[in-house]
Amino acid sequence: MNKNILFRNIPKVDVLLEDERIQNMIRLYSREIVVEVIREEMETLRNFIKSSDNEEEAVKRTDDLVQNIERHVVGIHRPDMRPVINGTGTILHTNLGRAPISEEHMKYVASVATGYSNLEYSLEEGKRGERYSHFEELLCKITGAEAAMAVNNNAASVMLILSTLGKGKEVVVSRGELVEIGGKFRVPDVMEQSGAKLVEVGTTNKTHFTDYEDAITEETSALLKVHTSNYRIVGFTDTVPIADLVPLGEKYDIPVVEDLGSGVLIDLAKYGLEHEPTVQESIQAGADVVCFSGDKLLGGPQAGIIIGKKKYIDRMKKNQLTRALRIDKFTATTLDVVLRDYLSEEKAIQNIPVLRMITESLEEVTKKAKTLARMLKAAKLDADIALEACEAQIGGGSLPLERIPSMSVTVKPRCITTAELEERMRHLPVPVIPRTINDRIVIDLRTIERRFFKTIVEQLKEYNVFEENCLITR
Numbered sequence: 001m002n003k004n005i006l007f008r009n010i011p012k013v014d015v016l017l018e019d020e021r022i023q024n025m026i027r028l029y030s031r032e033i034v035v036e037v038i039r040e041e042m043e044t045l046r047n048f049i050k051s052s053d054n055e056e057e058a059v060k061r062t063d064d065l066v067q068n069i070e071r072h073v074v075g076i077h078r079p080d081m082r083p084v085i086n087g088t089g090t091i092l093h094t095n096l097g098r099a100p101i102s103e104e105h106m107k108y109v110a111s112v113a114t115g116y117s118n119l120e121y122s123l124e125e126g127k128r129g130e131r132y133s134h135f136e137e138l139l140c141k142i143t144g145a146e147a148a149m150a151v152n153n154n155a156a157s158v159m160l161i162l163s164t165l166g167k168g169k170e171v172v173v174s175r176g177e178l179v180e181i182g183g184k185f186r187v188p189d190v191m192e193q194s195g196a197k198l199v200e201v202g203t204t205n206k207t208h209f210t211d212y213e214d215a216i217t218e219e220t221s222a223l224l225k226v227h228t229s230n231y232r233i234v235g236f237t238d239t240v241p242i243a244d245l246v247p248l249g250e251k252y253d254i255p256v257v258e259d260l261g262s263g264v265l266i267d268l269a270k271y272g273l274e275h276e277p278t279v280q281e282s283i284q285a286g287a288d289v290v291c292f293s294g295d296k297l298l299g300g301p302q303a304g305i306i307i308g309k310k311k312y313i314d315r316m317k318k319n320q321l322t323r324a325l326r327i328d329k330f331t332a333t334t335l336d337v338v339l340r341d342y343l344s345e346e347k348a349i350q351n352i353p354v355l356r357m358i359t360e361s362l363e364e365v366t367k368k369a370k371t372l373a374r375m376l377k378a379a380k381l382d383a384d385i386a387l388e389a390c391e392a393q394i395g396g397g398s399l400p401l402e403r404i405p406s407m408s409v410t411v412k413p414r415c416i417t418t419a420e421l422e423e424r425m426r427h428l429p430v431p432v433i434p435r436t437i438n439d440r441i442v443i444d445l446r447t448i449e450r451r452f453f454k455t456i457v458e459q460l461k462e463y464n465v466f467e468e469n470c471l472i473t474r
């Protein structure tokens with residue numbers, strides 16, 4: 001066929017605009033967007049005909065033009081952020097949004113955020129209130145601290161603390177704790193940004209009490225301890241515990257600050273994990289200021305929580321930086337509801353997804369794996385399905401050495417490659433993100449709740465994921 005004929009067969013814009021499906025789109029969305037998409041799709045089609053000799057495909061694309069326009073318009077209006085199913089077994093997956101919040105908690109947040117709220121209004125006094133007031137007392141009750149506040153994330157906490165206490169002055173920190181957390185967050189760089197001068201003491205593997213004391217000068221404004229969240233130094237090592245730094249701070253009247261990173265509020269050793277220093281321990285040891293993330297082991301929203309002695313927290317609340325770093329109503333409400341569960345450890349474990357996943361017994365995870373495997377087999381997919389033991393991990397830079405025994409469903413496709421399957425799973429309407437181990441898809445059940453099983457199986461079936469004529473479109 002002559003290319004001119006192919007070009008001539010492309011319908012004109014005004015003809016397309018008469019099409020019933022296009023008319024429908026215009027009613028549903030906007031005429032401008034639809035017309036713009038029509039032009040773009042026609043351009044794409046013309047370019048294809050120009051550059052390709054595949055006549056058959058050109059005819060097909062011309063036939064599908066309206067369908068492609070429809071898909072394109074729908075695609076533009078669909079939010080890009082969407083839920084994914086985390087089959088990686090990494091509980092605090094930084095790329096997958098870290099800590100999931102329970103539906104029940106989010107329902108409450110929605111009820112507050114969809115209308116007006118008392119975010120900064122004291123219902124008691126009928127005048128302006130403080131956004132931290134909703135959870136400050138609660139945090140103090142749970143942790144034993146005198147005062148509390150929260151900013152957007154823990155990197156912001158460190159920045160605010162150092163800017164408030166250490167701007168233009170010296171802050172002493174061990175060389176073994178100059179960590180990079182990921183996402184380019186480096187303790188030394190943050191300190192520099194805050195205007196505090198970093199005084200490094202000790203060596204990478206050993207820092208002694210005397211190293212801190214020798215570094216104290218007239219200019220020293222704080223002693224800082226940083227949790228080495230995502231790495232461990234083992235062997236010939238020595239660090240000074242917070243309990244030893246506190247008397248040193250008292251002796252010289254210098255605040256002792258601890259950046260705990262993860263913010264564990266319950267003793268994980270009870271549940272068979274390595275002991276992770278808790279927030280309460282740090283406060284009990286006498287730390288003046290403690291900060292930690294809201295969406296790591298605490299299992300709440302992204303936030304940086306700062307607690308400690310009232311005189312220091314008050315100074316931070318007044319720092320101009322706080323205005324730039326303050327949390328919004330979504331975070332304030334979510335913190336409020338999630339933290340309330342910590343009033344009872346049992347409730348926290350039950351209601352907070354991160355804690356539930358960490359503490360779920362292998363037996364329970366195995367039951368889930370069996371159910372999913374049974375459902376996948378019943379769907380008669382063109383794949384070999386099996387159960388296999390695996391190891392989940394905490395992730396998010398917390399407890400890097402910890403491995404939690406877990407159970408997975410493995411999927412080996414018969415018709416397509418494992419890489420193709422992985423890609424197709426990623427493009428499902430509700431994407432499923434697995435691991436690939438030894439050329440099989442491994443779906444770890446520790447990070448998947450039962451309510452997602454139906455979605456997984458139905459999507460794999462509906463979109464012919466295992467077949468040559470897969471129906472996924474992008």
Ligand SMILES: *Cc1c(COP(=O)(O)O)cnc(C)c1O
Binds near residue numbers: 181185226295
């Ligand atoms: C994770 C972490 C941070 C950064 O916390 P974000 O909430 O991710 O900003 C800071 N310090 C330590 C020790 C951490 O582990």
